[in-house]
Amino acid sequence: xxxxxxxxxxxxxxxxxxxxxxxxxxxxxxxxxxxxxxxxxxxxxxxxxxxxxxxxxxxxxxxxxxxxxxxxxxxxxxxxxxxxxxxxxxxxxxxxxxxxxxxxxxxxxxxxxxxxxxxxxxxxxxxxxxxxxxxxxxxxxxxxxxxxxxxxxxxxxxxxxxxxxxxxxxxxxxxxxxxxxxxxxxxxxxxxxxxxxxxxxxxxxxxxxxxxxxxxxxxxxxxxxxxxxxxxxxxxxxxx
Numbered sequence: 001x002x003x004x005x006x007x008x009x010x011x012x013x014x015x016x017x018x019x020x021x022x023x024x025x026x027x028x029x030x031x032x033x034x035x036x037x038x039x040x041x042x043x044x045x046x047x048x049x050x051x052x053x054x055x056x057x058x059x060x061x062x063x064x065x066x067x068x069x070x071x072x073x074x075x076x077x078x079x080x081x082x083x084x085x086x087x088x089x090x091x092x093x094x095x096x097x098x099x100x101x102x103x104x105x106x107x108x109x110x111x112x113x114x115x116x117x118x119x120x121x122x123x124x125x126x127x128x129x130x131x132x133x134x135x136x137x138x139x140x141x142x143x144x145x146x147x148x149x150x151x152x153x154x155x156x157x158x159x160x161x162x163x164x165x166x167x168x169x170x171x172x173x174x175x176x177x178x179x180x181x182x183x184x185x186x187x188x189x190x191x192x193x194x195x196x197x198x199x200x201x202x203x204x205x206x207x208x209x210x211x212x213x214x215x216x217x218x219x220x221x222x223x224x225x226x227x228x229x230x231x232x233x234x235x236x237x238x239x240x
Contacts, residue, residue: 001209001238002046002217004194005039005224005231007032007069009062009081010052016222022052028225032065033072039224040073042231046098047077048164048219054082055103056138063091070096080127080164086115093120099161103127104137106151107144113158121159125194128152128185131168152188162192162216169197176204177218183211192216200228205237 008015010022014029029035036047049069053061060066060082070077079092080101089100105112106126116124128151129136134143135151148165155163165185167178177198186193195208196219208218218238223229 001205001215002194003044003205003231003234003238004046004048004078004217004219005044006048006050006196006219006221007035007039008050008052008221009065012062012065015052016225017052022056026222026225033068036069036073036077039231040075043235044231045075046217047073047075049077049079049081051079051081055080056082058082058084058104058138060088066092066097067095078125080125084109084112086112086119089116089120089124093123099123099125101125101127101164103129107135107137107146117159122161124159125161125164126151126155127164127166129166129168130181136168148185149188152185152190156190158191160191162194163189164194164196164219165189166196167198176200177208179207179211182208182215186211186214189214194219199223202229202233202237205229205234206240209238209240 013027014032014035015025015027017025051062076098078099079097083100084105092100130148133147135146137144182195193215194217199220200223
């Protein structure tokens with residue numbers, strides 16, 4: 001199972017939010033490429049980049065920082081946040097991004113998912129960000145009428161690299177992942193699952209891995225930045 005450090009970008013800086021609230025941020029670095037290099041040096045095999053401004057505004061806002069990170073590291077990166085057109089997807093892939101994450105667009109522009117999976121098979125991830133079983137959109141600022149179960153059923157047949165499931169209530173809280181919710185998602189998903197939200201210790205990584213082979217990765221953020229979780233230890237636990 002992969003352990004994937006998250007680099008959340010807001011106004012060109014590395015930040016972490018509490019439950020996705022842009023007003024509750026902690027700034028960790030003004031040098032995103034250096035932060036990416038730090039995680040690579042500690043053994044990360046993938047990096048997860050999020051354009052927080054883009055997620056809310058609906059178009060990329062931190063592309064220069066993302067390009068700088070891609071140039072600075074040799075490990076593959078996946079990018080989400082504000083990706084609402086096939087042109088944006090193509091541009092990210094052309095600068096060296098390995099995979100892109102679609103979230104809001106999957107609900108509001110289903111033809112984009114159709115075209116993206118046709119043109120770029122196995123390079124698209126669907127981000128399912130949920131609160132109480134409802135899928136959130138637009139940088140988690142509103143809830144849709146779609147349930148996680150409904151959305152998973154609709155993804156059958158798409159050439160996806162996987163889904164990223166985030167329990168918003170756990171994100172940035174260091175209270176542990178929602179294991180029951182994750183088990184439910186993993187049992188229903190037609191594609192591999194990457195877990196996100198709440199991971200705070202090695203035991204959380206082990207518990208997620210124990211769910212089974214359908215969970216291929218876990219994204220970690222605040223626990224790494226606050227020093228509560230050692231990346232090398234997390235990587236070792238994921239390999240056991």
